[in-house]
Amino acid sequence: MKPKVKPKIEKIVNKEAIVVTLAGQIELPEVRVLDELLDAEDLERDVVIFDFSQAEYMSSSVLGWLTGFRARLVADNKREPILTGCNCNVHHLFDITGLVSLFQWAD
Helix, strand or coil: CCCCCCCEEEEEECCCEEEEEEEEEECHHHHHHHHHHCCHHHHHCCEEEEEEEEEEEECHHHHHHHHHHHHHHHHHHCCCCEEECCCHHHHHHHHHHCCHHHCEEEC
């Protein structure tokens, strides 16, 4: 069995965009980290990008959080977050839940 990779979440902010990089195995405890990391000011940015290029796994609790964050972002400023770098495991979660079309994707 492959050892669990410690999760890591980083936020980089510039004038117009926020990039949130998720690495390792992103599960329920990281939902609290995301809540603390992204505040009301972040909802006003022109672009919010979630980079999954270093994520090995994402739980359904994180998917639920992303769906809720997307709803708040769309309601507040009529923009959708952009998801990028999703590997097969992460993208499969969006596919099987039928939420793949809810998000904007970038390569």
